[in-house]
Amino acid sequence: NLGDALAAETGFKIEMIPLPMKRMGPELISGNISFICYTLEAWLPSVKEQVLWSDVIFNNQNLLVSLGAKPITSLKDLDKKRVGVVVNFYYPNLEDSFNKYQIFRENGPNNESNLQKLLHGRVDYVVLSSLEYQYQKKLQPRLNAYDLGIDTFGVKCAVSKKSPLSVSKINQAIAAMKKSGKLDRIFRLP
Template identity: 30%
Template sequence: MMKKLLPSLCLFIASVGPLSCLAQEVIRITTGEFPPYYSQRYENYGPTPAIVAQAFAHVNIKVEFGFFPWNRSLELAKNNIWDATCCWFETPGWEADFYYSDAVRSREKIFFHLKSYPFNWQSFDDLKGLRIGTTVKYSYGAAFDAANKAGKLLIEQAPTNEMNLKKLLVGRIDIFPIDRLMGYQLLADLFKPEKIQLITHHPKILFSDSVRLLVSKKNPRNQYFIDKFNLGLKRLKESADYEPFFIREQQGKKINK
């Protein structure tokens, strides 16, 4: 009986073996709500997660996204509970815990202010005495940090961007640095048109940098994911599929779900 079963068993193993070798790899990535760049409400979770997913697709890796508060998103990846987190500016000290990918996309921050407040600036000296709202855990660039350390800036921190926009509207702060597209998206989500019309932004860019995928150094194999992602991202950028992911310049126009 055993002799009769062996040929069939061998054929079964031979048929299953090649299929198992073709199984697609999966990477689990944390992220958070950050309209209009990331949101569970958007198709493909928004343009930035879509870039990440398509870059990995170019190297036959499937992405599973999990949405969490941003601090938790970072910690889950740092402790290798999830494989990676998307997407962050390079931050001093983080390189001890994370591998950084190549640049996924660039973002810039500018100052929002009330139209009734005559604001103009060309250097950090022009910001002396102004009440500047900032959001906890957000980066505003090395030059901003240096000016703050030198005592040139009057900073008032708040836990969220939403709270800072509310403070700006009622005059509790004078200016608020935020990503331009995100700022106008939040205004559209939070306030009525007559309130939105009270706010504008200064055209001078405070800070411009690129966001990157981060993977934990606690798992040595994660360097493999960074290498594969960078290869896939390079292929994506060289294709005709990269540019359509970018949000067109707009102010206060809500992204469709």
């Protein structure tokens, strides 16, 4: 995984600590955690200026995923539909529709929970990154994805200003892993 690869590339001993989204920012600022990877500024808006950001690890995009539902071509096709998303995550191109109740936001603790809701008919669609969709499609062949331009994002690491591992060292590791093809192998990027 990415954490293990960064540890190997930097020589930094890494301990993985699962945290809810709302605790990530404060833990980074306090220095209780050194860095978080597979994140971006839009997901940590309250602390984005208080932490350092690595170079982009790779680009990804969010897709709408359904179980064999009628194909959709625009957000208007989602009128009054229930869309499973991760609680406390921000989806720039969906927020207005959520706030106006044109699309019903169904918060779940994580994407796995949202997929279970989809599989049991409790939501009409879920939002998954293209990387997550590729993985889940292998497990659930009935899944269909639609790219409606929800958002494209560059995945990065957020680094505490108190981290013993510098952002420049992380950037060097990212560059080396890109050059060697290690990131492509980790994420099986097309």
